[in-house]
Amino acid sequence: MLSRTAENLFWLARYVERAEYIARTIDATLRVTALPAAYIGKTNEWESALLTAGVSQSFYEAYGEANERNVIEYLSFNAENPSSIRNCIEAARLNSRSVRTALTSEMWDTINGAWIELQEVWSKGTTSREELARFLRFVQETSLRFDGSAYRTMLRNDAYWFSRLGVHLERADNTARILDVKYHVLLPEEEHVGGPLDFYQWTSILRSVSALTAYHWVYRETLKPWLIADLLILNDSLPRSLASCYGNLVRNLDQIGVAYGRQGPAQRHARGVRNRLEHSHMDDVFQHGVHEFIQEFIADNARLGEIVTKQYLI
Amino acid sequence: MAVAFDEMNGPGGDVRSAYQELSRWLKETPPDALQYRRQEAELLFRRIGITFAVYGDSDAQERLIPFDVIPRILSGKEWTVLEKGLKQRVRALNLFLRDIYHNRDILRANIIPDDLIFQNPVFRPEMNGQDVPHDVYVHIAGIDIIRVDDNDFIVLEDNARTPSGVSYMLENREIMMRLFPDLFARHRVAPVERYPDELLSCLRSVAPKSAAAEPTVALMTPGIYNSAYYEHSFLADKLGIELVEGRDLIVKNDEVFMRTTEGLKRVDVIYRRVDDDFLDPLTFRPDSALGVPGLMSAYAAGNITLANAVGTGIADDKAIYSYMPDVVKFYLGEEPILKNVPTWRCREPKDLSYVLDNLGDLVVKEVHGSGGYGMLIGPAATKATIEAFRDKLKREPEGFIAQPTLALSTCPTCVESGLAPRHVDLRPFVLTGRDRTTIVPGGLTRVALKEGSLVVNSSQGGGTKDTWILDE
Structure with missing residues (x-):
């Protein structure tokens, strides 16, 4: 297929995934900040939301204070923020238009329909909590529909695999970013700097990757920070864990490699990252330093994006 | 201005035969139902994303072309005449182009003044003496036809460069069939859906000699900001060919390749929807970012077919138009079947x-x-x-x-106040391949929605209708 088409499919999937992630982040932050101050301590959760979205620096160039109103506006509607939900949806539609021929009508319909629906939200904004909640839910549902229609209607060929690469690469980045910002509340008990207040932080983390219920099913335990870290990093049965994302990335890249009859640096790099995750134990990760581990992962993941681009997309 | 000829209610006020059934149906159908279907149609168009960009109008960056739910109908007999006339006209256009870029017999015969060709900015000296595969220049022609009475079809304009609108012919039909199955059941309407197939075999038939047995065809678009982008993606999809932009193509050793995820792949035929000026920055406009450097040299080497050929603008130029009846006679020795507007x-x-x-x-x-x-x-x-x-x-x-100022014929059209006559024209699409010329029975009917208006262009508030050719 055309390199440009593959590139558009890859980015289309990334933008949709990112829009959902930002919506989840806002959702989770709203829940945590609705608690009485005694339960969450003095951290500014809106500041964390900016950090997990990776846009804290550009935010402060445009706004003064990281409060609820400013951050929601910046993350949801701001046209200058390339990662705002608005820009993700706009970019997703732009990419969809460029590759209409490679999309199924269900996928196009999802993106175009959402884009039409959201024009009104862009022009008016949301005026109440209910409206905001409806908007955030709509964005998440759009992503689910998009994912579902891709899964159900796309031919299983390179177009599908490149789009999946986008999903998993973006998802891995998002999960890693939450861990990066919140790692300090996930340290083992003895090193722990927080207190019992962190319970609400933990549920918030799990909520933002839709893993709260999953946690209980996997560990049948009360919330333990190191188990949360284990779930999000190493447990490949959780779709948003780093291990699961890399399992999928390796598989998709292999499928492309088989179809084209050729493996390359992208396949090798992804396998390297996957093997490291597979052979890691949480104890080692903590020993090594969670922060360092995550930082390294984020760099590796970004590197994979560059390699895939060079090998296939330009 | 004389009272216009209405295609449903003929000159004497009697319903013309092709419209008998429609007229009955309209009487049975409550006006609300029509308005409701009209809204439904609009929703479908927006949903599918059949939009049209209007240059210089930033508010309406993507606009819908209004769709009128009342079909425009031609009898089989009328179509037979029209079809014959169109084939004759396009044959003449192709012979004219071949002649202009080679022997120039028509200039020597003093039928067209030299300066009208050589001073004309759409004349392409690069094409002098250059052969194009199978001598086909205009593979896809959109001939704009109008009527002023029951008898004649008149050519308003020949579009021999990159005519657009065929996606509306196909989508209008799809939507009409979805909205009015009962109305279709009461007519025998010739289908238009094989157009993409015809187009693909037409394009493959004109592949250059150096092409593989299964030539690779691609559709070249200026990109998503072009006003007809929807049509480009629609056609690429229906034909099952790649939709390429200039940056997807590269010329090496006078061959054209596209950049794919598996490396470079040779392209043999380009159905280009990019104007001559923007095709190759090395030959034409150096500031064009839409084109492919070296494309013209691959073209000269005979390794790529461009459809339509470069330089066809000289055949549909409005100054040349007035000579078309003479052009038909000169090359074919026949009387033109389709008339010209006196010019x-x-x-x-x-x-x-x-x-x-x-x-x-x-x-x-x-x-x-x-x-x-x-x-x-x-x-x-x-x-x-x-x-x-x-x-x-x-x-x-x-x-x-x-x-x-011609009184273009009118057709009943669904407007705010109910049904009213509105002026229409018709653009059928004529395909010319290596061995044959084909026309899918139908075309794009454009309608001027404003009362009394004669301007049917979509950029000026015109709408479209489904065009039915009855299979009698």
């Missing part, structure tokens, strides 16, 4: 003085204009506009032609 060439002093004396009654068009821009419709214009045109005409007479 005054303002470059000729006698014609110019007539035009200047009668500006209030005439339509004046720029020779190189298109899309309904830059034209004067005398009867509808203010005094000031007419005077402004008079100055332009005096300053640059060779830039204009003039025609009588």
